[in-house]
Amino acid sequence: xxxxxxxxxxxxxxxxxxxxxxxxxxxxxxxxxxxxxxxxxxxxxxxxxxxxxxxxxxxxxxxxxxxxxxxxxxxxxxxxxxxxxxxxxxxxxxxxxxxxxxxxxxxxxxxxxxxxxxxxxxxxxxxxxxxxxxxxxxxxxxxxxxxxxxxxxxxxxxxxxxxxxxxxxxxxxxxxxxxxxxxxxxxxxxxxxxxxx
Numbered sequence: 001x002x003x004x005x006x007x008x009x010x011x012x013x014x015x016x017x018x019x020x021x022x023x024x025x026x027x028x029x030x031x032x033x034x035x036x037x038x039x040x041x042x043x044x045x046x047x048x049x050x051x052x053x054x055x056x057x058x059x060x061x062x063x064x065x066x067x068x069x070x071x072x073x074x075x076x077x078x079x080x081x082x083x084x085x086x087x088x089x090x091x092x093x094x095x096x097x098x099x100x101x102x103x104x105x106x107x108x109x110x111x112x113x114x115x116x117x118x119x120x121x122x123x124x125x126x127x128x129x130x131x132x133x134x135x136x137x138x139x140x141x142x143x144x145x146x147x148x149x150x151x152x153x154x155x156x157x158x159x160x161x162x163x164x165x166x167x168x169x170x171x172x173x174x175x176x177x178x179x180x181x182x183x184x185x186x187x188x189x190x191x192x193x194x195x196x197x
Contacts, residue, residue: 060144070089073088075196083118086116087116105189108148117138144161157190
């Protein structure tokens, strides 16, 4: 826990330094960069906000190979607007960390969540004699968390990826929501899913 705190302090200090240097550079090049209606300089990086790290947020844009052969961590069922089942899988590094109860997760950990719409199974319900069976329907998306404390320092050491039909989501606002949501569970190194042996 102390190492995690020290790492976060160092990462925050580095990120703040980058923002300061970036702002000085923008001020020096003000004549060549467009300003918005308020006169503020425009920038592609996500600005620092209280409680969030400064600097650009980096996301996963390629699916890790072989993820369908990884081991089972758990399942997830989300209701509301999602109506989703998920099979949560982990690479060898993730499984070892889960089994040993190791937090924070070590670099190299990759967690995949394969999401499917859930649908009622008429075939199963006929056998049971009532409507009670739900099964995975069409796939909705695949999400990844990749631990690399240096590369993804601005997002708590995790890279987040969201893929639909094999293509990465590139909407920065929606992707930022992944980190915003996961950052609320610091006590488990931003990971919601618990291991189901």
